[in-house]
Amino acid sequence: MGGMTRTGCLTLENFALQCGVVLPRARLVYQTYGELAHGRDNVVLYPTSYGAQHTDIDWLIRPDGILDPTRWFVVVPNMFGNGLSSSPGNCDKCSLAEGFWFSHLDNVRAQEQLLCELGIEHLALVYGWSMGAQQAYHWGVLYPERVERIVALCGTARTTDHNRIFLESLRAALTADPAWTGSSFDGVPERGLRAFACIYASWAASQAFYREGIYYRLGYDSLEDYLLRGWEASYRKRDPHNLLAMIDTWLRCDVSDNPLYQGDYRRALAAIQARTLVMPATTDLYFTVEDCAAEAALIPRAAYRPIPSIWGHRAGNPHQNPEDEAFIRTAVREWLG
Numbered sequence: 001m002g003g004m005t006r007t008g009c010l011t012l013e014n015f016a017l018q019c020g021v022v023l024p025r026a027r028l029v030y031q032t033y034g035e036l037a038h039g040r041d042n043v044v045l046y047p048t049s050y051g052a053q054h055t056d057i058d059w060l061i062r063p064d065g066i067l068d069p070t071r072w073f074v075v076v077p078n079m080f081g082n083g084l085s086s087s088p089g090n091c092d093k094c095s096l097a098e099g100f101w102f103s104h105l106d107n108v109r110a111q112e113q114l115l116c117e118l119g120i121e122h123l124a125l126v127y128g129w130s131m132g133a134q135q136a137y138h139w140g141v142l143y144p145e146r147v148e149r150i151v152a153l154c155g156t157a158r159t160t161d162h163n164r165i166f167l168e169s170l171r172a173a174l175t176a177d178p179a180w181t182g183s184s185f186d187g188v189p190e191r192g193l194r195a196f197a198c199i200y201a202s203w204a205a206s207q208a209f210y211r212e213g214i215y216y217r218l219g220y221d222s223l224e225d226y227l228l229r230g231w232e233a234s235y236r237k238r239d240p241h242n243l244l245a246m247i248d249t250w251l252r253c254d255v256s257d258n259p260l261y262q263g264d265y266r267r268a269l270a271a272i273q274a275r276t277l278v279m280p281a282t283t284d285l286y287f288t289v290e291d292c293a294a295e296a297a298l299i300p301r302a303a304y305r306p307i308p309s310i311w312g313h314r315a316g317n318p319h320q321n322p323e324d325e326a327f328i329r330t331a332v333r334e335w336l337g
Contacts, residue, residue: 004032004033004034004035005031005032005033006031006032007029007030007031008029008030008031008032009027009028009029009030010027010028010030010110010113010114010117011025011026011027012025012026012027012028012110012113013025015106015110017101017102017103017106018101018102018103018105018106018258019099019100019101019102019103020099021093021099021100023086023091023093023094024093026080026085026086026110027085027086027090027091028077028078028080028085028086028110028111028113028114029054029077029078029084029085030054030075030076030077030078030114031054031055031058031075031076032073032074032075032076032118033058033061033067033069033073033074033076034061034069034070034071034072034073034074035073036073036118036120037073040119040120040121040122041122041124042071042072042073042124043072043073043074043075043115043120043122043123043124043125044067044072044073044074044075044123044124044125044126044127045075045077045111045115045123045125045126045127045136045139046061046067046074046075046076046126046127046128046132047076047077047079047107047111047126047128047131047132047135047136048076048077048078048079048082048131048132049079049128049129049130049131049132049317050130050131050246050247050250051082051234051235051238051243051246052082053078053082053083053084054076054078054084057076057129057132057317058076059319060319060325061074061076065329066127066325066328066329066332067127067332072124072125072336075114075115075118075120077107077110077111077114079102079107079131079135079246079249080094080102080106080107080110080245080249081094081102081242081245081246081248081249082242082246083238083239083242085110087239087241087242087245088239088241088242088244088245089239089241089242094245095183095184096183096184096241096244096245097183098183101245101248101249101252102245102248102249103249103252103257104131104134104135104138104249104252104253104255105138105142105257105258107135107138107249108135108138108139108142108143109142111135111139112142112143121146122146122148123139123146123147123148124148124149124336125148125149125150125151125335125336126139126140126147126149126150126151126274127150127151127153127332128150128151128152128153128155129153129154129155129316129317130153130154130155130286130287130313130316130317131155131246131249131250131253132153132155133152133153133154133155133156133287133316134155134156134157134159134250134253136150136151136152136155137150137152137155137156137157137255137269137272138157138255140271140272140273140274140276140299141157141255141256141260141261141268141269141271141272142255142258142260144271144272144273144274145273147272147273147274148274148275149274149275149276149277149335149336150272150274150275150276150277151276151277151279151331151332151335152276152277152278152279153279153280153307153316153317153328154279154280154281154284154286154287154307154313154315154316154317155287155316156253156287156291156292156295157253157254157255157265157268157269157295158253158254158255158256158265158295159250159251159252159253159254160291162288163250163286163287164251166199166203166285166286167247167250167251168251169199170196170199170200170243170247171244171247173192173195173196173199174189174192174193174195174196174240174243174244175192175244176191176192176195177189177190177191177192177193178191179192180192184241185240185241188236188240189240192240193232193235193236193240194232196235196243197227197228197231197232197235198227198231200231200235201226201227201230201231203285203286203312203313204285204286204312204313204314205310205311205312205313205314206283206285206310206311206312207283208283208310209283209310209311209312210223212310214310214311215230218230218320255268255269256268266298269295269298269299270298270299270300272299272300272301272302273300273301274301275301275302275303275335276296276299276301276302276303277302277303277305277331277332277335278292278293278295278296278299278302278303278304278305279305279306279307279316279328279331280292280293280306280307280316281306281307281309281311281312281313281314281315281316281324282306282307282308282309283309283310283311283312283315284312284313284315284316285312285313286313287313289306292304292306303335305331307324307327307328308327309321309323309324309327311324316328
């Protein structure tokens with residue numbers, strides 16, 4: 001990575017969540033890359049995705065990467081529930097008791113306070129993949145006059161019913177484990193995590209990805225090895241309470257579920273003033289090309305450019321996939337001019 005990097009933590013006193021819980025001291029951990037221009041007009045906000053922390057997604061921030069830190073000041077805020085910012089795993093007030101959840105409204109409100117602390121009014125770009133794209137759409141809807149451009153990869157502004165079924169299956173896999181007490185885990189949910197990883201792997205890549213055995217090219221000996229080392233091992237690094245918290249945020253994603261739009265989804269999307277690049281993957285099973293195209297049609301200044309890939313959802317975060325990375329890099333650099 002080029003340029004300077006800096007890790008910070010913003011403490012938000014008496015931060016009221018959308019669910020009604022007030023956190024006495026909410027924490028927003030963030031990382032910045034590059035340097036803020038004198039005119040403060042080179043800021044890219046890059047929110048985290050499901051299960052990810054900033055170190056998992058910053059591989060694309062480099063001079064020859066998708067986001068160039070020698071030109072842009074990139075701010076990566078860690079989503080609530082991801083284990084760095086306030087999460088069930090590090091905050092007693094964030095228990096998974098009935099009625100507690102984080103929303104993207106919470107995430108974006110906290111991020112807005114962070115930008116105020118950094119003296120930043122205007123965003124040149126909000127760039128997001130998956131749950132990061134959901135946050136990008138929320139920025140466009142909640143602060144339309146402050147966002148110049150959006151790049152939304154493999155994500156929608158509202159979670160569809162079909163996507164909800166996938167998320168409920170992940171939730172059910174974890175909470176069916178004997179370690180689940182009804183409100184927390186008493187130990188590591190061994191069987192739950194194995195089932196969770198299998199469900200995730202089956203949806204995250206396309207049928208063609210498996211048919212072509214691409215995991216062999218990635219250095220795995222077998223399908224079982226890929227599931228164990230490529231999927232299960234990564235989710236075992238995360239507190240299972242946090243995995244559930246992030247599922248709950250994803251389940252509730254809806255840009256119109258806030259006092260400003262009061263459930264009027266079309267009005268919320270129509271309010272986006274940013275030039276918006278909608279980039280689904282042609283084989284994504286969560287955020288289908290049809291769902292993304294339908295949303296793009298509701299956003300006034302949207303361009304629709306699908307990623308032609310058999311990598312499914314993971315095409316939008318192509319750290320092992322140079323072809324898709326090159327496609328995205330070209331599209332984003334054109335978008336940024």
